[in-house]
Amino acid sequence: MVTVPRGDVTVRDVLAASALAGAAAAAAVLWPGVRALDAPGVLLLVAAHVPLAVFRRWPAPGLLALVALVLPYHLAQYQHHALVPAEVIALFAYAVLGRRVRIVLGVVASLLGVCVVGMAMRAGGGSLREQIAVIEAVVSVVIAVQVWRVHRARLATITERAERAERTREEEARRRVAEERLRIARDLHDLLAHSITLIGVQAGAAAHLARGDRPLDREELADALASIASTCRDARTELRGTLQVLRGTDVGTPGTLPGPRAVAGLVDAARSSGIDIDLRDGDVGTLPPETGVAAYRIVQEALTNVVKHADAKRATVSLARDGGGLVVRVADDGGGPSGGPPEGFGILGMIERARSVGGTLDAGPGESGGFVVTAFLPLVDAVAPRQA
Template sequence: MEAPPWCATLDGVRGRTLVVDAMLAGALAFIGVLGTWGAGQRPSGFKAVDGVAIGLAVVAALSLSVRRLWPLVTLTVVTLATSTYLALGYPYGPILLSFLVAVYTVARHLPLRRAAIASGAALLVLLVHLLIWSGPGLIGLIPGSAWVVVPFAVGTTMKLNRENADRARAELARKYADEERLRVAQEVHDVVGHGLSAINMQAEVALHLAERKPEQAQAALVAISRTSREALDELRVTLRLVRSAGEARAPLPGLARLDDLVQRMSETGVRVHLEVTGEKRALPTAIDLAVYRVVQESLTNVLRHAGTAPAVVRLGFEPEVVTVEVADAGTERPARFEEGHGLAGMRERVTALGGSVTAGPVAGGGFRVLARLPLT
């Protein structure tokens, strides 16, 4: 429900801000008493300061204690008190500081159109004293207007800066959320895509051997059961990373589970040969996961496009770079091919870590993926 036009919304008005405003009001009230009394010591031409003058200065100052809770009410009270003070002929004094703060608050916390109308009305009421006292006459419009124009401009500028900062933060949060959704989508794609491809291949083997070699068909069904269970477990870990923050997390897959991945592929009929060059060592978590996902997605593509063609996985550990190469000896593919979601996600994952990926058909048949990831 929209807030009434005479007050601001209560959102963001907390006890701390009310305490700060109360302290400001108290300080201005103290300054108002001393300053107004001191202003009465000026040369003649103004009405002598008395209890009414001091009372009006105190009322204007204390009304600022709720300035962010009820900006328009505060501006109305301060304007009436200040205009009455000036209309009675008292000397200019600290009461104008309260008026300045009230105009700033309206410009800072209310919509621009409403704040402009309220400030314009306050200016007209404030200048009434120029019609009562001959004093400065129309020349007094200039300094009188400044007490509205300056705080209004400052308040509006502060509000626009705050809104721009809020929009920038919201845009940044939206960007981070989109990046996180993309990361989760890539993880789910890698897990589900690999699992379903392996299950599909094993299911075809089981159907083909069901009547002629039931014992081999049963082995394929056992492999389907194990592959689906492992894929579900890994999917649960990935989803748990999204739901939990700061909780104990199950370890993500990495090179420690590469032998299990090769074993699962072998059960589908794809012979995978693993070669390691250089001194094998522990990798940073993000790189370890990226290397595993590159191998997983590449072998999944072997299942999808090369059938049971043999594949080789080469890991190279260099001082500052780790390389991953996956090549198969499948049928020859066109030199120009369309990059799917798997390869695109793999490229984004590796590029985000400062690495590079090259992928394409090999002369004479087969397909090759080569990824290089820096360790620094």
């Protein structure tokens, strides 16, 4: 329902009601009706305009008071048209300021209509035409008020829908920004955490060789430094590909997006830290790019945790098709940090990776010890491997 905030009684309202009462009295004197205006008629006529002065503050009591005063005025057959302006203003003002407008206006219109019809049945000729004119005035006001209210309600609905749509667009934009920030953070974490961990392990091995008691083996030290350089090159290549994807450029370039075929490089890099890693990748066929990237990143983060946290001697990495999906499994024989999962955002990032392609991921202690990460990634539009 459309309503306008109410206000207090003002001097302007009192002056307007007084001026309207004076004009109505002058009209009743100049153009008398069936009954000439006398003292009771003047009292009713003036009193009927008093509620208009307080209508802004009390619309419902004001309308009831006006109806209670105009009914005896009309029944006494005074000049009817003199009160039509006050009645029109009261009905319209209540439509703007009141509550339950349709019910109240219907009751008021019915009372005025019954009053006028009763007077028309008691009079004839010109008086009958005068009563019909009053009925038409009251009915036209009620119809106009309802049309106005429907228009205001429609405008309010349109405005509310527009505001709601704007809020929805803003919320959707904020949600997309948050998702994009999360994706960027996940990509950078998966890339940099793995590379930095391997570089740290390899640099530590090189430092141990340099500080060792036995004579320095230049070839062994060169191999350790070469591993660091190779890891840096791989990290730079992956970082360039990740930035290209984030910028939306060269997305279709072969080799830009890592996939299952690049898992062997991750395993070789992790082996340089001294862990014996068994790779069982088989032939998983051609995978959708999103699934391939998710599998690669999950293996990358899992191996990072093995190198950094597990204190493991052996690990197994396997990729295989099973039941219309790709199963990625990374298991080690280490104890994990304090016997629990790795700290930080690694496990959460792997879970988000799996969910981003509609998959699931479980991470926890294995049945025979160590730590096991198992992900199931559904395959859609994937090309199955050829059977020999």
